[in-house]
Amino acid sequence: MTRATAAHDSSSPTRRAQVLGALRSADEPLGVIDVAHRLGVHANTARFHLDGLVAEGIVVRTLTEPDGPGRPRSVYAPRPGMNRAGGRDYLFLSRILLSRLAADGASAADDAREAGQAWGRHLASSPQPFQRPPSADEAVGRLTGLLADLDFSPEPDAEAPDKSLRLRHCPFLELAEEFGGVVCPVHLGLMQGALDQMGAPITAVGLEPFAEPDACVVRLARRTAPGVERKPSAAGIAPAAGTAASNTGYRHSNKNRT
Structure with missing residues (x-):
């Protein structure tokens, strides 16, 4: 042969x-x-x-x-050990864990946001000793860089970059569509934690998923006081269409979604 x-x-x-x-x-x-x-x-x-x-x-x-x-x-x-050449299905694992978290009801979104905040603080760097905190514009620039690294394709508002930015891509899109009530608060918390770690004078106060056909919109605002987190407003993140609204203060919009 x-x-x-x-x-x-x-x-x-x-x-x-x-x-x-x-x-x-x-x-x-x-x-x-x-x-x-x-x-x-x-x-x-x-x-x-x-x-x-x-x-x-x-x-x-x-x-x-x-x-x-x-x-x-x-x-x-x-080779000793488990065969590492086989397939992977992390999406399935994520759905299992998210379905369990979502079953907690009203507390799920707050828990998800707190988890996002912890990871945001982990991913962002704090100012060095005796270094002044970043300005609002600098903080937006650093946040945009972090979100770009995470594949969110962020785009600051051209007219008011310290007021809002758009996320043109969601690296967890399928999960956000199915479990938006917990996935989107993670995203919001991620930005809040990162800005807090930077010592930024602004924070993320709202995230409107699918606010536009091709983007989610993040709202930014000045902190009420240094080091004091500003809570998301009642116009934050909302559940996807067909799900019951929670009392967490999040609002999920599908008005322009196709």
């Missing part, structure tokens, strides 16, 4: 799974010929799949010293 024929045989994922199964069922590492004999395939086919499994990080290849004259022999064994 040629190398090309072995490559053609590799088109079947079943064959590679059989090679891996042979290694897992063995009491010791196997060589190419060992695998070929166990599966009844050509040595080139066994070698092709073994090399592929090594490249994928599922199998490790080692050399054994020969019993007599000759070169060391390559043997193969499954």
Whole structure:
């Protein structure tokens, strides 16, 4: 069998799974010929799949010293631990956790916002000792940079950058559509925590999801006093259409959503 024929045989994922199964069922590492004999395939086919499994990080290849004259022999064994080459479904995990949080009712949004605030403080840097806090414009610039790094595609208002900004992209869009009552407060809290950590003279007082067909709108305002957080107004974040409004002070708008 040629190398090309072995490559053609590799088109079947079943064959590679059989090679891996042979290694897992063995009491010791196997060589190419060992695998070929166990599966009844050509040595080139066994070698092709073994090399592929090594490249994928599922199998490790080692050399054994020969019993007599000759070169060391390559043997193969499954890599210890869970197979990291499999698929991932973090969206499903997120839906499980968010559905549980949303089940807490009125307190869910406040809990979500507090979690966002904690992460916002973690992600932002505070002023160095004896360094003056940022101005409103500087704080907006730093917040915009942070949101851009998180893939929110922020866009400060051209006429009043210290009053509002638009988020043109949501990295959690599907989750926000399904669990906006807890996902959107996380976003609001993230901005509040970051601005608080910076020592900024402004804070985020509201987030209107899907306020425009292609953007969510964040409202900014001066703090009522240094170091005192300004609570979101009653026009903050609202539940998605078809869900009951909570008493958390959030308002979710879908008026322009298509």
